[in-house]
Amino acid sequence: MGPMRNAVSGAWRRRDLLVAAGGASLAGIYGCATRSSRPPAGEPSAFELAETSVAELRAGLESGRWTARSLCERYLARVGEIDAAGPSLQSVIEINPDAMREADRLDEERRAGRIRGPLHGIPTMLKDNIGTADGMQTTAGSLALLDSNVPRDSGVASRLRAAGALLIAKTNLSEWANFRSRRSTSGWSGRGGLTLNPYFLDRNPCGSSSGSGVAVSAGIAPLAVGTETNGSIVCPSSVNGIVGVKPTVGLVSRAGIVPIADTQDTAGPMARSVADAAELLGAMAGLDRLDGATTQANFHQDYTRFLDAGALRGARIGLLREYWGRHDAIDDLLDNAAAAMRDAGAELVDVESLPGIEETRRPGFEVMLYEFKDGLNRYLAELAPGAQVRSLEDVIRFNEQNRDAEMPYFGQDILEAAAEKGTLAETAYQSALATSRDTCRRAIDATVAERELEALFAPTTGPAWVTDLMHGDRSSFPGCSSPAARAGYPHVTVPGGFVFGLPVGVSFFGTAWSEPRLLALAYAFEQAAPHRKPPEMLPGGARLST
Numbered sequence: 001m002g003p004m005r006n007a008v009s010g011a012w013r014r015r016d017l018l019v020a021a022g023g024a025s026l027a028g029i030y031g032c033a034t035r036s037s038r039p040p041a042g043e044p045s046a047f048e049l050a051e052t053s054v055a056e057l058r059a060g061l062e063s064g065r066w067t068a069r070s071l072c073e074r075y076l077a078r079v080g081e082i083d084a085a086g087p088s089l090q091s092v093i094e095i096n097p098d099a100m101r102e103a104d105r106l107d108e109e110r111r112a113g114r115i116r117g118p119l120h121g122i123p124t125m126l127k128d129n130i131g132t133a134d135g136m137q138t139t140a141g142s143l144a145l146l147d148s149n150v151p152r153d154s155g156v157a158s159r160l161r162a163a164g165a166l167l168i169a170k171t172n173l174s175e176w177a178n179f180r181s182r183r184s185t186s187g188w189s190g191r192g193g194l195t196l197n198p199y200f201l202d203r204n205p206c207g208s209s210s211g212s213g214v215a216v217s218a219g220i221a222p223l224a225v226g227t228e229t230n231g232s233i234v235c236p237s238s239v240n241g242i243v244g245v246k247p248t249v250g251l252v253s254r255a256g257i258v259p260i261a262d263t264q265d266t267a268g269p270m271a272r273s274v275a276d277a278a279e280l281l282g283a284m285a286g287l288d289r290l291d292g293a294t295t296q297a298n299f300h301q302d303y304t305r306f307l308d309a310g311a312l313r314g315a316r317i318g319l320l321r322e323y324w325g326r327h328d329a330i331d332d333l334l335d336n337a338a339a340a341m342r343d344a345g346a347e348l349v350d351v352e353s354l355p356g357i358e359e360t361r362r363p364g365f366e367v368m369l370y371e372f373k374d375g376l377n378r379y380l381a382e383l384a385p386g387a388q389v390r391s392l393e394d395v396i397r398f399n400e401q402n403r404d405a406e407m408p409y410f411g412q413d414i415l416e417a418a419a420e421k422g423t424l425a426e427t428a429y430q431s432a433l434a435t436s437r438d439t440c441r442r443a444i445d446a447t448v449a450e451r452e453l454e455a456l457f458a459p460t461t462g463p464a465w466v467t468d469l470m471h472g473d474r475s476s477f478p479g480c481s482s483p484a485a486r487a488g489y490p491h492v493t494v495p496g497g498f499v500f501g502l503p504v505g506v507s508f509f510g511t512a513w514s515e516p517r518l519l520a521l522a523y524a525f526e527q528a529a530p531h532r533k534p535p536e537m538l539p540g541g542a543r544l545s546t
Helices: 003-022 022-032 054-063 068-084 099-111 155-162 209-219 234-239 274-284 292-297 330-342 357-383 391-400 415-418 426-448 481-487 516-527
Strands: 092-095 123-127 167-170 223-226 243-246 266-269 316-320 349-350 455-459 491-499 500-510
Touching: 003 092, 054 068, 054 274, 054 415, 068 092, 068 099, 068 167, 092 209, 092 316, 099 167, 099 455, 123 155, 155 167, 155 234, 155 274, 167 209, 209 223, 209 234, 223 234, 234 243, 234 500, 243 274, 243 516, 266 274, 274 491, 274 516, 316 330, 330 349, 330 455, 330 491, 330 500, 349 391, 357 391, 357 415, 357 426, 357 481, 391 415, 426 455, 426 481, 455 516, 491 516, 500 516
Parallel strands: 123 167, 123 223, 316 349, 316 455
Antiparallel strands: 092 167, 223 266, 243 266, 243 491, 455 500, 491 500
């Protein structure tokens, strides 16, 4: 059987898994839905759990109002109504065929008085580059990785299961975590198709954790896990109106996650509130012997204990003024956010820019090319026998052989550039890493120390742009993700308001291991200036009002 036939049969099997997951009661939801044939758009019905918090879900499970099974059924029905059908958001790439059985097991444990952890029975979704040794696949959205069984659960999946989370599905993503082409369209993968922004369906969901951001925003899941190398948690969180946390590299295990850059990669929580994100981070974080970067994370934190509505009182926050003056509507949003923090007691300090950050752009990309080749080759070599690809060169060759399915809109110039790089022992890599990572760390550390700041503040990115499959992503507003991403430092984004009906997030970021304080500040801002509004899934054309 040739590579194209393998790829196509695997892609169609995705819908079979969706049907099997829910059993006969859900089979009708997906009967006619395929990736290439969408049902007519319709008005989704009201969903009682669309904005329900993790604390409320847990209370309902404890009181007997819900069971893990009944929650699982409700969220899978939501997948059918608006993700596979209706507006067809396509945020979910695959449903766990064992979801109902696992829900029943969690319910049995609850009845016996055995509670695994704070997320016991809470439905949770994982981005499709996070490995699970169950009935789901791990493909990073690529047809090349279909049927390439992973040897074990990723560190993230293992910790979430231990905390009682019910892993119900994998989410779509920008293929290869948006590291395939400079002309890519965020939210598109060969396996999962194009994910749509739930506020305006013609707008982009940002990448690469697009499916996770959309699923949470649209009430398809209460919690989802994304991954970030540079912007892939915070950007989709921002444009989909939710909270995203990019942790310090090493706080959360990367073992079993399809890699891009070892010095920048991390998984992180995506949720509708800071409190929910803090719950998920506490379950994910900690030491993993399979990831040497986690040696400093040999502790357990309940991050919800740091949440304080009064945390802004007396806090010194640095406003990165280089992000003002680019658009009047965004300036208004930022000014309003600053006023809310000032009214809550914060002391705001103007910071013109972070020194040297612009000079890290080119070496930062070089680092990613080198580390992608090294990390991906090691990851692919560990896949089970029968995997279609074993190296980056195999992936490039597969894409060429399956151009119609894998490269209908954009190519693989980034993969090809990475393949040309040498080893991590090369001077060129070592120099690029020192320039990129060390410059960003010095810039953040020195600015925070010299100005006596607790965090830096900026717009996460601009409003979502119109999706353009011909030209790729065309956002005109720069994001603020790069300094923290290249430094390996934490970054929290929280809804900051709306521009022309589109959500825009605002960011708090700072020095290594400062998650407790950043979450406290983000929570206090969220309480002082709540901006979360559920999406209406409108067909297109942002409103001409704020």
